[in-house]
Amino acid sequence: MPPAPYAYRQLEDPVLESQAQQLMETLRCLKCQSQSIADSDAPMAGDMRHQVRTRIEAGEQPEAIRAWLVERYGDYVSYEPQLSAATWPLYAVPLVLILLALFLLWRRMGRRTGEGEA
Structure with a gap:
């Protein structure tokens, strides 16, 4: 399957992209384990970047996105566990x-x- 559209493409709004980038740097790639999803080339990390950017663009707050990802993948996905x-x-x-x-x-x-x- 081809990568998700926002896996490697940044958001056009630099403020939203900055929010997405900051959030992606605090989320762990579940395949690479030692890299954030911002740094990983794993397909799963690309899918997670796409989800982050899509939700940021839709107006969702970064902490709500983090909570959704933690609920979906567990505490391990976050470098900043609650x-x-x-x-x-x-x-x-x-x-x-x-x-x-x-x-x-x-x-x-x-x-x-x-x-x-x-």
Whole structure:
């Protein structure tokens, strides 16, 4: 099948194209996994670019488009996952590790200052 019309063609309105481009850079290509849909040449990324541009041109807001894509493909499609029951560990685990490291450092430093006094 030929690529979707807006897979490789930009919108004529530069403001709308800028909105589309900004959104596409925050969405992950589901086939490439390490590229945004803005950078990927995969056919699926082209279809997603087409959807983004078509919806932007129709007046839909970028966050509504992101929500639609996340609903359709899951949280993995977004480089900026929203806080939810499935994604909270992404935010909590680093914080817990930092707090644990600070606690261990504090205890170790406390022991050293206590040893110097004896």
